[in-house]
Each structure stands twice: as structure tokens, then as C-alpha cells.
Amino acid sequence: MKLKVLFLLLVLPAFSQAADLVAKKVKEEFNKVLDPYAAYWLQAPEVELSLMAQPMMKPKPEKTETSLMKVQVLHNGNYIAFRLRWKDTEKSEAGKLGEFSDAVALEFPVKSNENPPSVIMGGKGDPVHMFHWRAQYQYDEEHGKKDIKDIYPNLAVDTYHMDYPDNGNWQGATQDQKEAYMHGMAAGNPQSFAKRAVDEIMAEGFGSSAVRKDQDSFGKGEWKNGEWTVVISRALKRDKGSVLEEGKGSSVAFAVWQGGKDEVGSRKALTLYWTPLKVEGL
Amino acid sequence: MARVKNWQINREMDYPYSESRPKKQWSIIFDLNKCIACQTCSLACKTTWTSGKGQEYMFWNNVETKPYGSYPLAWDVKILERLGQQAWKAKEPYYGKTIFEAANANEVVAHFHPKDEDWMYPNVGEDDCAGNVPHGDHITLPHDKWFFYLPRTCAHCTYPACLASCPRKAIYKREEDGIVLIDQSRCKGYGECVRACPYKKSMYNTHTRVSEKCIGCFPAVEQGLQPMCVQNCIGKIRIMGFVNPPWKMRKNNPIDYLIHDQQIALPYYPQLGLEPNIYYIPPIHADREYLTQMFGPNVDQAIERYKKLKDDPVTQGLLVLMGSTDRIMHSFDVKDGIAYGYDEKGDEVVRVPVTEPFIERTAYDANIKSLRNNTP
Structure with a gap:
């Protein structure tokens, strides 16, 4: 019953707030990793959005750290770029046990931009397309995936199977043979391999999210003076994904995780409504 | 929330999914009077399953000294503290709260999240005795100074908290043998199962960035073989088989016989509400209050019966x-x-x-x- 009432609140148009997002068209290159502090961002209007603790799906966060996010959008006819800023007192890149990464995600409807599905992960047969940036993933992209010795420098290990310090007369094992002893990798879980800064994810409801193998998006974040500034750019048109069209309206939603405060998975702050987004023509 | 039957606490309880018992239920019984903490089980498991990167700290099977040993640190004390004081009278259903019922409105279970360093002392408290042993002290029965060894694997619970709390539904319980598995291809490493399992038998792998747990040696079980920790137990304290609920009990099934017929093997911390499927023959010389807290109010009866085994x-x-x-x-x-x-x-x-x-x-x-x- 409580869930139903909440759901009603979600779809009530009166509940949507703040100004609409407008993506101005500019002549900049966006199909690459962008500079979060590039000068062209000065011409993009800034909209402030409210976020609240994810209220639908257990486990829910007791409270979340992020209540406001500043959003700017620009596009160049082929790619659209979002600049997202929010306060975070500490930079968290995960690594050790029980440590989680700071992250932000954009979400777009797939079937209908005017009549989007549930803002929380879409619905069965009505998917959403997400662009999930993590500080941890960005570290992978920039420096390579942290080895266990980078995470725990004082760790002592005699040897790993198939990974002997001295192979003697043996040729040594292939990467596949070594990965057979690392279960996530052996199962081909994308989570277990070095990432690019942004994951593209499709979902049709709670718990259904799956990482896309193809990717046409870029991300870059910088943490400075207690604030993250993250830019995510994506192709306007994604095959079997969300398609944004110049001169037309669409919808977008946002979620933020402060890893240092144990925010991960369903423990997130999000915009509880679709924010209208207009992709301006020239 | 569904209402499900939990025979170990002899009542119905709340659980996020409806009751769905497997065709067979994987189970191990440990005779704690015989365990010497040689850790052969821990090593058999380790060399078989957790020798890879990111698994360095993992012991899907561990043996800890009670009362002072614990892996991860203080897991039992913390979950009991989180659950709060509850009462359970012998011969009666447990009317206290389970961790599902004690959860606040935002959570699936009452839980705690172990920190990094909590996993780093697998042999903390080993051989530490409850009470000081002054010079000239000698043994009396029952022992006023005591400790015992507690070997632990995943309990492949009938009502797993890990499974219940996974927002991705990446954890499943096998219909054929009741073994609970984390789908290594779907897990995203949110660590909800690590938080939720009160026995702390879900573990996060920092290298593969997903969580892992004891798999009940299912490749062996599928071939009619007992798990590695059981096969390699030099003290012969363990038996693995399949446990039935009491209403389907079969007296010539070794597991059913010890649990249901003789009632000398008891589940540990049954009050948490998971219907765990590892069972213990309690140690006869340890503190009864402590044993009652761990094994429930029928522990006295189990010990008295065990003492009469010679007949x-x-x-x-x-x-x-x-x-x-x-x-x-x-x-x-x-x-x-x-x-x-x-x-x-x-x-x-x-x-x-x-x-x-x-x-x-x-x-x-x-x-x-x-x-x-x-x-x-």
C-alpha cells in the first residue's frame, strides 16, 4: 500500500520541479573524454535539482548525503554532454573490503521520450538506458585496474595457482588459465575486468540491470574542494538504446552515490522524477 | 513479506519470499566434542576454492575458538547485540524476533557491516580459555574454564538472508540440493549479502569486485561425494548428507536420525530465523548458558543424550x-x-x-x- 502511494507521487506531474534542462547546440567535440572545467561550460545554463534517498526498493538508505546537484547540458548534433556537480566531503574510489566508490548515473527512457516508464530502473518491456560513472572505473581507465598489491601493499602471498614466481622449465600459464581461479572473471562478469569510466547499462525493472557490451560514451570526473565535477558525454542516438533528437524534448533522471558513506547499489540518492530535457536545434 | 514455516523455531515467521523447500537439502553435522581445530578443513577448502587473487583473506570454511575466537571479528557478538535481548523457553516455540522481524523499515534484515580489518584475524582468540588459569589450578567437571572449537561453513539456509537482501537477485538456492549460490556473472559487488548474512559467510572479492561464498562443493555433491572439508576432516567429526524437515523425517537417514530422531545435533543461532543447515553436536564440557545462547534451549537434552551414547x-x-x-x-x-x-x-x-x-x-x-x- 505504501509503495502504491509513493508510486502515485512519482507520476504526479505536480511533483516534478525545477526548471527544464536545455541542451544548447555548440561546435565542440564531445566524442572523447572531456575536460570538466572547459571554457564552453560557461555558456551552458545551470539547473539545480533535488535528490532524495531511494524510497522504493529495500534495502533503502536511511538517509543519503546528496540533496542537490547542479546540471548543465550541451550538445553538438551528434553527442550530448552533461556536467554534474555535487558536494562530497571525501573522494572515494573503493578498493579495500567494505569500501565503495563515488558514482553518478544518468538515466533515459528507451521507448518513448514523452511517456517514460518508472523512473526507478524502468519496467518490464519498457527499458531504461543508463550511463553510470564511477570514480573506481575512471581510475581503471586512467591507471589500469588496481592489483591486489596496490590495494593491500603489505599482503603476503606464497603463490597463486598458475601464477608462479619461478616457472622453471614450464612456459607459464595463459591469462585464461589464471582467470579460471578468479571466479568473477571465469564467469565473464564485466564487473571483474578493467572498466572504462562510464558503464552503459540497460534495465527493465529492479534488479534487471545489465551492462551493454557496446559503448558510445565518455566520462571524466574531478574532485576538488569537497565537490565532484563529472562530465558524461554520450551519442545522441544509441542503437537498441535511448535516442535523443535535435529540436525535440526528452526526459532524464539522475542518481548519486557517496561511496565513503556506504552508498552503493540501491542505497542511493536520486531525482524522484523525470526531468524534461530539450535538445535545441540551431 | 510472506509467512513461512521455520521448524527450528517451531513457528511461522516473516520472509521476503514464500516458502519453497528444495527437493533435497544439503546439510553438515559437526560433532564439536571431537574437533581439535587442526584447520585441515579450512586448508582443504582454501586450496580447492579460494587460492585466487582477491581471495587471500577468505575462509569459506573456518574454525574458531569459542567464546573468544571469531572470523570476522566479533560477528556473533555483533549480530546478537543488533538483535537485542530475546527470550526462548525450552519446549516452546521461539517468540522472540528473527533478524527479518527485527529489521527496520528500510532494511531486509537487522545486520551489521564488517570492516576491512575485521576480516584480518582469522585465528584471533585461538585456544583462549574462558577464565584465567591461576597457578596450581586443576581440572574439575564440569569445567569452570572452558573453550571449544567451532568449525563453520555456509549453512545453505532454508531462508537465506543473503538471498533475501540481494537487490539484483543474483543469489539463488538450487532446487536439487538446496545449495545457495551467488551468480558470479550477475553479482555487482554491492556487498548487501556481506552485510545481511548474520554468520558472515558471504565475502567480497576485491580483485573480481563481486561477492563469493561457500558453494557446498556442488561439483562433488553432484557426483555423490561429500564436500572437501568433510572428506578431509582427520578428526572424523563431520558428516554431510541431506536433511528433511521434521514432517518428512526418515529415521534411517543419518542426518535426520541425529537431528530429528535423537535430537543430539542442533542448528546454531536458530533464533536468527534463517533455518541454517549446518548442525552441531554440542560440546559437553562448555558453559551451558553460552551453549543455550548458541544452540537454543534444547541443548541440555542434547548433551544428556550424547552422554548416554555408550548404551x-x-x-x-x-x-x-x-x-x-x-x-x-x-x-x-x-x-x-x-x-x-x-x-x-x-x-x-x-x-x-x-x-x-x-x-x-x-x-x-x-x-x-x-x-x-x-x-x-
Whole structure:
């Protein structure tokens, strides 16, 4: 019953707030990793959005750290770029046990931009397309995936199977043979391999999210003076994904995780409504 | 929330999913009177399953000294503290709260999240005795100074908290044998199962960035073999088989016999509400209040029965079958001083004498006309 009432609140148009997002068209290159502090961002209007603790799906966060996010959008006819800023007192890149990464995600409807599905992960047969940036993933992209010795420098290990310090007369094992002893990798879980800064994810409801193998998006974040500034750019048109069209309206939603405060998975702050987004023509 | 039957606490309780018992339920019984904490089980498991990167700290099977040992640090104290004081009278259902019922409105279960350093002392408290041993002290019965060893695997619970709390539904319980698995291809490493499992048997792998747990050695179980920790137990304290709920109890099933018929093997922390499927024959010389907290109010009865085993050739026979074969015994029989174990088809897999023959050799060997001595 409580869930139903909440759901009603979600779809009530009166509940949507703040100004609409407008993506101005500019002549900049966006199909690459962008500079979060590039000068062209000065011409993009800034909209402030409210976020609240994810209220639908257990486990829910007791409270979340992020209540406001500043959003700017620009596009160049082929790619659209979002600049997202929010306060975070500490930079968290995960690594050790029980440590989680700071992250932000954009979400777009797939079937209908005017009549989007549930803002929380879409619905069965009505998917959403997400662009999930993590500080941890960005570290992978920039420096390579942290080895266990980078995470725990004082760790002592005699040897790993198939990974002997001295192979003697043996040729040594292939990467596949070594990965057979690392279960996530052996199962081909994308989570277990070095990432690019942004994951593209499709979902049709709670718990259904799956990482896309193809990717046409870029991300870059910088943490400075207690604030993250993250830019995510994506192709306007994604095959079997969300398609944004110049001169037309669409919808977008946002979620933020402060890893240092144990925010991960369903423990997130999000915009509880679709924010209208207009992709301006020239 | 659904209402489900939990026979271990003898009542219905709340659980996020409806009752769905597997065709068979994987189970291990440990005789704590025989465990010497040699850690052969821990190493058998480690070399089989957790020798990869990111698993350095992992012991899917561990043995800790009670009361002061724990892995991760203070897991039992913390979950009991989180649950709060609850009451349970002998012969009555448990009317206290389970961790599902004690959860606040935002959570699936009452839980705590172990920190990084909590995992770093797998042998903390090892051999530490409850109470000081002053100079000149001597042993009296029952022991006023005590400790015992507690070997632990995943309990492949009937109502797993890990499964209930996974927002991705990446954890499932196998219909064929009740083994609970984390889908290594779907897990995203949110760590919800690590938080939720009160026994702390879900573990996060920092290298593969997903969580892992004891898999019940399912590749062995599928071939009718007991898990590596059971096969390798040199103290022969363990038996793995399949447990039925009491209403489907089969007396010649070794597991059912010890749990339901004799009631000398008890689940640990049943009050948490998960219907865990590892069972313990409680140690007879440890503190009863502590044992009651761990095994529930029927622990006195279990200990009294265990003490009378010398008059019970059938149970004795079953206890010597423990550790006598690598194969899973689906039924057993004891006749004429011999204990027999049978596989699923009813074929004999092992037979052992209930009492080993005692042979006394004379000091003089007439055959070779020489005195025997025991000098190597």
C-alpha cells in the first residue's frame, strides 16, 4: 500500500520541479573524454535539482548525503554532454573490503521520450538506458585496474595457482588459465575486468540491470574542494538504446552515490522524477 | 513479506519470499566434542576454492575458538547485540524476533557491516580459555574454564538472508540440493549479502569486485561425494548428507536420525530465523548458558543424550560412520556390531565395526623367537 502511494507521487506531474534542462547546440567535440572545467561550460545554463534517498526498493538508505546537484547540458548534433556537480566531503574510489566508490548515473527512457516508464530502473518491456560513472572505473581507465598489491601493499602471498614466481622449465600459464581461479572473471562478469569510466547499462525493472557490451560514451570526473565535477558525454542516438533528437524534448533522471558513506547499489540518492530535457536545434 | 514455516523455531515467521523447500537439502553435522581445530578443513577448502587473487583473506570454511575466537571479528557478538535481548523457553516455540522481524523499515534484515580489518584475524582468540588459569589450578567437571572449537561453513539456509537482501537477485538456492549460490556473472559487488548474512559467510572479492561464498562443493555433491572439508576432516567429526524437515523425517537417514530422531545435533543461532543447515553436536564440557545462547534451549537434552551414547549401539554406529567414506550416505543401518552406510540407490558404500577389535600382543614373539619392543 505504501509503495502504491509513493508510486502515485512519482507520476504526479505536480511533483516534478525545477526548471527544464536545455541542451544548447555548440561546435565542440564531445566524442572523447572531456575536460570538466572547459571554457564552453560557461555558456551552458545551470539547473539545480533535488535528490532524495531511494524510497522504493529495500534495502533503502536511511538517509543519503546528496540533496542537490547542479546540471548543465550541451550538445553538438551528434553527442550530448552533461556536467554534474555535487558536494562530497571525501573522494572515494573503493578498493579495500567494505569500501565503495563515488558514482553518478544518468538515466533515459528507451521507448518513448514523452511517456517514460518508472523512473526507478524502468519496467518490464519498457527499458531504461543508463550511463553510470564511477570514480573506481575512471581510475581503471586512467591507471589500469588496481592489483591486489596496490590495494593491500603489505599482503603476503606464497603463490597463486598458475601464477608462479619461478616457472622453471614450464612456459607459464595463459591469462585464461589464471582467470579460471578468479571466479568473477571465469564467469565473464564485466564487473571483474578493467572498466572504462562510464558503464552503459540497460534495465527493465529492479534488479534487471545489465551492462551493454557496446559503448558510445565518455566520462571524466574531478574532485576538488569537497565537490565532484563529472562530465558524461554520450551519442545522441544509441542503437537498441535511448535516442535523443535535435529540436525535440526528452526526459532524464539522475542518481548519486557517496561511496565513503556506504552508498552503493540501491542505497542511493536520486531525482524522484523525470526531468524534461530539450535538445535545441540551431 | 510472506509467512513461512521455520521448524527450528517451531513457528511461522516473516520472509521476503514464500516458502519453497528444495527437493533435497544439503546439510553438515559437526560433532564439536571431537574437533581439535587442526584447520585441515579450512586448508582443504582454501586450496580447492579460494587460492585466487582477491581471495587471500577468505575462509569459506573456518574454525574458531569459542567464546573468544571469531572470523570476522566479533560477528556473533555483533549480530546478537543488533538483535537485542530475546527470550526462548525450552519446549516452546521461539517468540522472540528473527533478524527479518527485527529489521527496520528500510532494511531486509537487522545486520551489521564488517570492516576491512575485521576480516584480518582469522585465528584471533585461538585456544583462549574462558577464565584465567591461576597457578596450581586443576581440572574439575564440569569445567569452570572452558573453550571449544567451532568449525563453520555456509549453512545453505532454508531462508537465506543473503538471498533475501540481494537487490539484483543474483543469489539463488538450487532446487536439487538446496545449495545457495551467488551468480558470479550477475553479482555487482554491492556487498548487501556481506552485510545481511548474520554468520558472515558471504565475502567480497576485491580483485573480481563481486561477492563469493561457500558453494557446498556442488561439483562433488553432484557426483555423490561429500564436500572437501568433510572428506578431509582427520578428526572424523563431520558428516554431510541431506536433511528433511521434521514432517518428512526418515529415521534411517543419518542426518535426520541425529537431528530429528535423537535430537543430539542442533542448528546454531536458530533464533536468527534463517533455518541454517549446518548442525552441531554440542560440546559437553562448555558453559551451558553460552551453549543455550548458541544452540537454543534444547541443548541440555542434547548433551544428556550424547552422554548416554555408550548404551546406544545404533547412534554409536552412526558416529563411527562419520568420516569413514568420501561418499554421501543417504541411509545407514547398524546390526551385529557393524555399521553400514548406503548411497542414494541403496548400494553399500562403507561398513565399519562399531567397536574396533582390541588386540593385545604379548611381549614375546614366538614366531621369530624375539622380544617385541616399541623402539622404532
